[in-house]
Amino acid sequence: MGDAEQISVGIVGASGYGGVQLVRLLQDHPNVKIVYLGGDSSAGKPFYTLYPHLSHCIDLMVEPIDLDHIASQCQVVFLSLPNGLALKMAPQLLEKGCKVLDLSADYRFFNLDTYKKWYGSERDDKEIASTAVYGLPELYRDRISQAQLIGCPGCYVTASLLALSPLLKQGLIATDSAIIDAKSGTSGGGRQAKTNLLHSEADNAISAYGVAGHHRHTPEIEQICSDLAGHDLKVQFTPHLIPMARGILATVYATLRDPGLVREDLITIYTAFYRNSPWVKVLPSGTYPQTKWASGTNLCYLGVEVDQRTNRVIVMSVIDNLIKGQAGQGVQCLNLMMGWDETLGLPKLSFYP
Amino acid sequence: MGDAEQISVGIVGASGYGGVQLVRLLQDHPNVKIVYLGGDSSAGKPFYTLYPHLSHCIDLMVEPIDLDHIASQCQVVFLSLPNGLALKMAPQLLEKGCKVLDLSADYRFFNLDTYKKWYGSERDDKEIASTAVYGLPELYRDRISQAQLIGCPGCYVTASLLALSPLLKQGLIATDSAIIDAKSGTSGGGRQAKTNLLHSEADNAISAYGVAGHHRHTPEIEQICSDLAGHDLKVQFTPHLIPMARGILATVYATLRDPGLVREDLITIYTAFYRNSPWVKVLPSGTYPQTKWASGTNLCYLGVEVDQRTNRVIVMSVIDNLIKGQAGQGVQCLNLMMGWDETLGLPKLSFYP
């Protein structure tokens, strides 16, 4: 495909980590040309003043956010903004003919009451919201292919759901038995300066937060788990902040319904479930994933273990929180929406160590 | 107490992290004088060649391990050696009149078959082993006070048991429902050079290991939990290696028998349970501990949470793995054995950040 055939893409909210990951990934994407970068606080500056290391590959200015202008320039728009802003922009952009991929929470919920409870905003865009597709390709690949509006999943949610989906889909675990103990690098907190995210505070330290169902990713995980299981269920989700910049490990525990299942059975089931999912790698028996393996890639590595003493399955899931957990997953959805190969333009080889 | 009244203490295995922590702590202890440091590979060298930053405070040589010599010099001996060596030394040292505190696994097990299964060694010291006391003062304070031989607990075990004990002792949780998701800094792996503990491998990475009951601390945790509960039980224990040098966080999940219990009830129960334990701090409602708070101290901080949606209690327990999880706990036991105040000579204020 020559340059003439590249699609035009814009990114609204280009200055944060989601934005810079999108720029990074889309610069390397053969079928995409970035034509617009938008932001409020940095409007009027060259993008490379925010990220000087990219000065050799991108010379776009950050522009003010003007929806008419954006729609006139872009076939596809990524929204990478704080929660509550995309819902004001997506309807107009869609109406003007853009495809929209939103990285915030605004279009993740099937039920807007849940959204309101956790995120606070009233919604005027209910009809539009009902057309949004949840952007986890491993579960909703077909719908994503047909969608005009994607609500991309949260980072913790992605790691958790890829670990749990085969179990839930097949009805292998006891209802409400799932416990997700998740550990995230600090970039998950974004580029806004917050005291608890300072290097001097976060280095050499680990702590839990949002314990006992108080993290916003809990209802999002439960929504999709319930969809997979075919009935409402609850999960225990505990996020932790650990001293590394990138990566998430979710360690997931659940009680097996069938005490006869062994590790190799589960690995077979997982391997089959993800047979057509190029971005999920089920590890061989006895191998457990490390976050650094996924760093800088769109991959999810899954390690599966069974404890026959306790009759529990333990699944370890690692992703790069900013790629498979955010921008890369958005690009994966874009590939599907455009009818391209799901792997197009996305990194699959980490630099190690 | 003047110098004349200080007791003479020796450390066998002084070159590792356990050894240097003991040296560090005992140098500051008002009632102790270190008179002997023993080691194999470093025998004949001044101790400060191993740890040059201590040259201004200690000029002892590392000496060969000669039990007669040790017993003639020391009233109390700390053994800080790889598993399987203390069991060959402790009997003689005891016979010669020394009190012995062992930091290895050799004297932690009530049932030596369990020891043999997990650590491999046959035992000729069964009678002696039966006199050993498990060195967790918060649970076995009285027995420690009377003991001549202490088997000091593992680091993960300490963090886990301090989180679980009030629940088990009071019968508050469903049998076998406890899941311990533990995260340790890399110093827990010791000072031996191993590839997976290299900075370049361990930095910016997290992974689980010993999953599904395969870590040696599982039987040790289950032994004490069963003792507290009054019947045999199983726990799910998953250790993780995280990119920090010091500290452990254990996040412990269990199902409450009584669905009416709320967070404040549990905090009251925990506070009462540890009322006479100066080294355990139960945090106020809604406060979750961070490992760095405990760093460089003998403290354990506990955060307690209840999720009424799932009827689970979640306890977060942090310690410094090398102090409360190892050498500091040994000194705490020593204080009890000598009839001194349990807090004597032990650090209680971390440097933050």
Added chain:
Amino acid sequence: MGDAEQISVGIVGASGYGGVQLVRLLQDHPNVKIVYLGGDSSAGKPFYTLYPHLSHCIDLMVEPIDLDHIASQCQVVFLSLPNGLALKMAPQLLEKGCKVLDLSADYRFFNLDTYKKWYGSERDDKEIASTAVYGLPELYRDRISQAQLIGCPGCYVTASLLALSPLLKQGLIATDSAIIDAKSGTSGGGRQAKTNLLHSEADNAISAYGVAGHHRHTPEIEQICSDLAGHDLKVQFTPHLIPMARGILATVYATLRDPGLVREDLITIYTAFYRNSPWVKVLPSGTYPQTKWASGTNLCYLGVEVDQRTNRVIVMSVIDNLIKGQAGQGVQCLNLMMGWDETLGLPKLSFYP
């Protein structure tokens, strides 16, 4: 000395890293009782809400900053505030009879024009400022002993001056030949949230800043170096931010006047220079210091090397930037001002690793 004989100390600006270090150190000081903690933004809160790990040892409230009240309560006041505030408080506190130790830059300069050039503020307190003593005990011990007002040195400055002083005092190096390449942990940037100090930005990264004489510590270093040399001189000072929370290493290069000097000569000279300085340790030949050795202590370790090929001396100086580089040095000055032993109440043993 019983409690009745403890002096009453207040800390203004208790919420930052300087403040919490002072609290930490003074809590352990046998001759001091903290009676007042002051702050603006956190006034009215218990101090432990800012640093929950200290709840077991301090229950003071943070109070508003009222100089009359402070003076009525405190014999000694530490000011740990942003630059430009101490100069408005110190005169009144001194007039009311307090001794004052200022951790900011306000009282570090012999020439207030230099202060104005670099820090911007006009000064109404010139007479008072002329009585201030520069709080580096290794150089100005006697004057500190007599002082009522101390301007405590900057962290980089402390590491640099302890490396350079013997060379300058003895006239061993070529004028203007000194180059200081300094590397600091991120806590040197304080607890204010700044984007470049976020963990995700600062981890796995190193960069220089304030290059070519543009850092405020340059004139401070040059002032004292000139004082030692007896004539004006310039130094090249380059600070770097490195991915660790605590510690500074200054690597100092200078050209020797006498090409015949060898490493051992220099070590002899350094050892003699610091013979009566308990907080400076000159390392043996061939040993180079590591920042972690000094962590959590008031020590400075110096490694000295000569390159006979290039006729340069290279001195490596490490300190804990928040202790010997800030709060600990303040306490060391306090000890001298009160006629106590210079080491009283200060930590000298790091936890390693």
Added chain:
Amino acid sequence: MGDAEQISVGIVGASGYGGVQLVRLLQDHPNVKIVYLGGDSSAGKPFYTLYPHLSHCIDLMVEPIDLDHIASQCQVVFLSLPNGLALKMAPQLLEKGCKVLDLSADYRFFNLDTYKKWYGSERDDKEIASTAVYGLPELYRDRISQAQLIGCPGCYVTASLLALSPLLKQGLIATDSAIIDAKSGTSGGGRQAKTNLLHSEADNAISAYGVAGHHRHTPEIEQICSDLAGHDLKVQFTPHLIPMARGILATVYATLRDPGLVREDLITIYTAFYRNSPWVKVLPSGTYPQTKWASGTNLCYLGVEVDQRTNRVIVMSVIDNLIKGQAGQGVQCLNLMMGWDETLGLPKLSFYP
């Protein structure tokens, strides 16, 4: 170019960090097919057992090192071995018609007496060695294009020389005035388990090593600097180990001959010098590079500053030590040797943060 036109490449010493970087880079290279991976200790194992995250993209076995076999399979051979081994293999491989790129020190020296002095080995391959070209493309691009044998530079050397070359080539600095204060991540020490490279030792710590000309990269830097300057000269080189996995920052100081030169002059000179070097980026005035900008890329970023007070130029140079400092530079040389574009198949966009 289709698969049929790809060249066949082998890597001897595939298990270390140099090896895995080569595998990573060459897998993405459009004109290369990896056909052989060789090693001693891991011969007979699939390569992905050493690096499980690569199991989805490479299924080669590690084979024993048999030169006849290698030469029969490979047009180009990378040697990534400890020093002193390549010199025994390269002559035979060249004779059998392979092109050879050596990542060790064996073919870096113009004068084998210097090699012997620093690396100890006698040489039987003097004639062959005299045909080796020093693999720094920015300085020796034409010779590399014609070469059959490349001695790839050391990591510190690359960062240092790219900072110094314009100054030396143009005769801008005083002889012997250059001081290189270099800071490296821990992966520079390789994947061999060494105590000082353990995470628990290296984290939160910085120290210098090989001070005063005792590091092997000193003679290598001086060799090339002398070649550029046209006369023998000496540099002061001090490496430091800092707590990050990847990256080098070299901060280089030198005295300008012409005191009239200002920062902008130097930036102009540097920009001109590197005009045809796609992998070197000279930063705009006042911008200083951060190692993370180069991470995962083959780029070198240079920041240039002049201190008119001291008449010194200060150049900051950052690279990824394992890419531009090792394997990437080898691939860049390969591109030149094959007549391909110098940038082919090499990464130019880092993931940030």
